[in-house]
Amino acid sequence: MWLADLIGGVVVLLFGLSVVIFSMQLPYMSEFGPGPGFLPLWLGIGIAGCAVAVILKILKKRDRVEAFIKPQTRVGLQMLGLIVCAFLLLPLLGFSVGLALFAATAMRLIGKHGMLACGLTAVGAAIGINVIFGLWLEIPIPTGIVGW
């Protein structure tokens, strides 16, 4: 956790410095007062300054025993992978079918639920998405090769 915390602090520092660099390309003052670069510049300085304080504190203390990667982190990564796959397939399958299949797959792979429960969830979710979002709320959700 200590190393992760340190890396986190460094990332925040780099982010703050990037904000400073990009803000300097914007006008700091305008004809009427502070320009569009005024606040972002100070925000960047603030973020970088706080990041330095965080890093110094981390370097001073090495007593974090909690692990950054826990046994369940792998399951979280599986979930992330599933979401990414589902989003990649959305243009092809459409929202109702794509997200319903995702929900059922997540239930099966992560929750180890039975095939029947997963199948029913998929059908129910696909119909639900269409009825609630498409028909009732009139959101123009993208359709896929199935047609809805």
Add this chain to the structure above:
Amino acid sequence: MDILNNLIMGFSISLTPTNIMYCLAGAFIGQLVGVLPGIGAPTAVALLLPMTFTLNPTSAIIMFAGIYYGVAYGGTITSVLINIPGESSTVMTCLDGYQMALKGRAGAALSVAAIGSWLAGTFSVVLLMCFAPALANFALRFGPPEYFGLALMSFGLLTVFGGDEPVKSIVSTLIGLFLATIGLDVVSGVPRFAFGVPQLLGGVDFIVIICGIFGITEIFNSIENPDEGDLIKGKMRLKDLFLTRAEWIASRWAIVRGGVIGFFVGLIPAGGITTASFLAYLAEKRISKHPEKFGTGVIEGVASPEAANNAASISGFAPLLALGIPGSPTTAVMLAGFMMWGIRPGPLLFQNNADLVWGLISSKFIGNLILLLMNIFLIPFFVMILRVPYTILMGFIVIFASVGAFTVSNNLFDVWMMLGFGVLGYLMTKLKYPIVPLVLGLVLGRLAENSLRQSLMLSGGSVSIFFTRPITLLFMSAAILAYLTPLIQWAIKSLRPAEGKAA
């Protein structure tokens, strides 16, 4: 007299069949969210927010308010029956509520929580009716410097209450403020941090961020830290819900005290309902004749924090409605909703949208009554809901978050960005960077930047404008004190061992 007339007008709005339905829906969803693991009130409101684009704002805000105070009721059930707080605001209820359940008095614990919440909630609405308009009238004097001071004070208070690592809270706030600057600058029209991406020219919509940071983040956190408790076995009968005379006598003043503490803590920006319940429990323990029994199943230990969290969830609307400053994560998400509907909360809201304000306030009487009845007659149903595995809920959270992000501008770019913010929120939570200050920075970012720039234009660039106007001076002093508090605490801590050694 004005208040009475306004209240009558409010009831004429909230008692329409449509609004009663939304109030009922909000209370029911809130209760469900409180019971279900891994979903909080901000998540529920964030996920439902995009679905209310086309709704009447009054109906939508009535529903969201119902969710907010409904969650406080629902979280009690898990606290009492499985010793796991459904919400952070019901953490204190676990201490005595679960012990009461082990002694066979789960029904009484749930009952006193419901009655206490209802009484304190109703009391809080009455005070809110008197207090919020007065606060709004006072805020009519505010100009840009006052608003900047107020925003700064809110960020500062959140830093103090925001957790163990105040510097990380500040980083989160600054990142939120930075995200609010992305897109075309409203004054000069110069694009900022868009990097040639056309979808970023209009800025990053807060709904995309909120859906990711509350919805998706919550999923990863719940997978990694599953909360599993053992449900108290045995059937709950209606007669088990009745309090004995001794229990009522013991809890009635605890409810009053909890209600008063909750109301005032809820008024403070960043005070929040969790702080209210915590303080109410401590106060009750301190004045009790038998403090040693707290934690072993005393009914006051349930009545007081439950009354406090409900009272705070209602008074928390005062700063939101009258000043446009959210006092908690859920009201921060609601502020995003107001922006989405094109309504600006603040002192003028009471004049320009009196129907919304008084419709909302009066709906709280109805919502609290609905929740009281729900908590007496539907407890077995909610106990059943407790058994729904989180692995089923996760899929539905992703569905709502994805559709919610998509509705912002009907493109998949926002859906991917929502996922990106979900991952960012997860990493921030893991590394102990609180996400609530980020949301507050995001929703108040535009207000803070515009008022800062306007103030500096007024003063010709001199920052003295923030220290020469009395109200601004008050806010700035509070903000500076809040930011210095961690430093003062650190200095005191560093001095103490030295004193010890010297002795």
